[in-house]
Amino acid sequence: MSQAHRIVMVGFPPVQLLDIAGPLEVFSIANDKAEASGGPPPYELIVAAARTGPLASTAGVPLFAAVSVYAPIEADTLLLAGGRGARQSVRDTTLMEALARWCEQVPRVGSICTGAFPLAATGVLRQRRATTHWAHFDEFAGLFPDVRIERDALFVCDGKFHTAAGISAGIDFALALVEADLGRRLALEVARELVVFLKRPGGQSQFSAQLAAEVDADDPSRFAELIAWMTDHLAEDLSLDRMAERLAMSPRNFSRRFAAAMKTTPARYVQQLRVDAARRLLTDSDLPVARVAARCGFASAEAMRLAFQRHLRIAPQDFRARFQSAGRTGADD
Incomplete structure (x- = not known):
């Protein structure tokens, strides 16, 4: 200026x-x-x-x-x-x-x-x-x-x-x-x-899965350690059996207690965590959509697209076009 x-x-x-x-x-x-x-x-x-x-x-x-x-x-x-x-x-x-x-x-x-x-x-x-x-x-x-x-x-x-x-x-x-x-x-x-995002991922439904779940949860601290571990291992196997095994619980007992404490199922929560991570990568990187999906633990780019539609009502490519910082050039998706 x-x-x-x-x-x-x-x-x-x-x-x-x-x-x-x-x-x-x-x-x-x-x-x-x-x-x-x-x-x-x-x-x-x-x-x-x-x-x-x-x-x-x-x-x-x-x-x-x-x-x-x-x-x-x-x-x-x-x-x-x-x-x-x-x-x-x-x-x-x-x-x-x-x-x-x-x-x-x-x-x-x-x-x-x-x-x-x-x-x-x-x-x-x-x-x-x-x-x-x-x-x-x-x-x-x-x-x-x-x-x-x-x-x-x-x-x-x-x-x-x-x-x-x-x-x-x-x-x-x-x-x-x-x-x-x-x-x-x-x-x-x-x-x-x-200490804020240059471009915060998401819209007015921008709360992270962790925050949204904690707002609704009866006992958000009950699985805090597990959730922190899940967040750091999104690309790995986060099946019900593995999560239950990590807490030395039976899959049935774990599923019941997690749902009671967090007001959502373990599978849905994992998917929300992966969507959150994908939103950040789509906003702050030029990685192709398929690589974003793999890094965040989705089985495929199509699986990530379906998850985005379910949780955010927008496709990953459209999300990137709307929220990626103007200074970036679009990647080949």
């Missing part, structure tokens, strides 16, 4: 604090990394609201809005943050009209979480694809039936308009913008600083 790219983040009180703080921290670290390499800071960061001054947040910690929506400034990127205030703001027609005018002037416009509500209320998302937090899909669809919701996307780009899903997905989205603006290497440095 020859001059600082101005990003304006709009909050609606009470704003979800992480919706603003998460993305702004991504851009701030990008500034630090660029300056450490001897370059100028690539981003100028500004918070805006309907009124200048203190901006209430859901965490009780106020932010400061330096710019009013009613006196907009030039911006390169305009992002609308979510929270209770964002969903309530759609009833303020004067505010929505002012936002609509600002959106028309800015080259890149986006929303974080339920910031999609005021963005859609401006009318700019009509007949476009978008996403928001999964808990508000039905509410959003009822208010904006002319917007096509993508229910499993972490973020969606349609023309100059971008929408990100849940709260932490704002960090994923901001990293994607850094990658588009400044390149994959710097984006990776920022992601490493934040």
Whole structure:
């Protein structure tokens, strides 16, 4: 960038604090990394609201809005943050009209979480694809039936308009913008600083099998050691007999106790672990699909395709096309 790219983040009180703080921290670290390499800071960061001054947040910690929506400034990127205030703001027609005018002037416009509500209320998302937090899909669809919701996307780009899903997905989205603006290497440095994926595998059904199972399990620690071993040996034989043998249990007793503790069968859990591992490889490597399948313990690429369809409702090739980082070139699948 020859001059600082101005990003304006709009909050609606009470704003979800992480919706603003998460993305702004991504851009701030990008500034630090660029300056450490001897370059100028690539981003100028500004918070805006309907009124200048203190901006209430859901965490009780106020932010400061330096710019009013009613006196907009030039911006390169305009992002609308979510929270209770964002969903309530759609009833303020004067505010929505002012936002609509600002959106028309800015080259890149986006929303974080339920910031999609005021963005859609401006009318700019009509007949476009978008996403928001999964808990508000039905509410959003009822208010904006002319917007096509993508229910499993972490973020969606349609023309100059971008929408990100849940709260932490704002960090994923901001990293994607850094990658588009400044390149994959710097984006990776920022992601490493934040200890997050550059491109998180999966969509809004992105929870790992371990986490999802622990949420539902009655006794998640009961098989923790076995699960850690399974995760490290996915390409090996993980049959019921072998898992039972490792715990010195009969296959029948093991199957019954595992299902009681984890609320899923051993076979299904193994398949979920393998799907998780395959998602990471498809996202972060250029390995052909057949090699990914073998490395993750699937009998064949077709077996992996069936597992992806069952768990994620998407084929491995389509998953890679959707989620693999933009800086990579596609492998021959």
